[in-house]
Amino acid sequence: MSSCMTFFQRLECQILTGKKTATIRDKSDSHYSVGQILDACTHEDGRKMCQIEILSIESLKLSELNRTHAKAENLPFVFVLKWIIRKIYPTEQDLFFIQFRVVSGC
Numbered sequence: 001m002s003s004c005m006t007f008f009q010r011l012e013c014q015i016l017t018g019k020k021t022a023t024i025r026d027k028s029d030s031h032y033s034v035g036q037i038l039d040a041c042t043h044e045d046g047r048k049m050c051q052i053e054i055l056s057i058e059s060l061k062l063s064e065l066n067r068t069h070a071k072a073e074n075l076p077f078v079f080v081l082k083w084i085i086r087k088i089y090p091t092e093q094d095l096f097f098i099q100f101r102v103v104s105g106c
């Protein structure tokens, strides 16, 4: 069985070049395990981008997000990250910070 983690297509280049090394998801999209290798696919059309390895999964609150999390998301400021998260998950407080690395192209 192959599983897929979906990302917005606009992030593809940042993921493939290793600039974006983490994502923040809600509980429904947190059921991965450390060491797991899976496909990263586009949210828009389900196209495979690459394979990623899950490096860590950390539960955290929106209020706990800091500059390190923003950097891993290739974003300059925490407030930008919080703004993006609020657009995707308007009311969720309990989040998961998931770090990954690209293991192969497609």
Ligand SMILES: CC(=O)Nc1ccn([C@@H]2O[C@H](CO)[C@@H](O)[C@H]2O)c(=O)n1
Pocket: 006, 007, 008, 011, 022, 023, 024, 025, 043, 073, 084, 085, 088
């Ligand atoms: C498509 C889908 O199902 N879900 C999501 C949810 C989040 N994200 C990105 O992760 C970061 C938030 O931590 C931001 O950079 C988001 O743009 C994503 O690409 N896809």
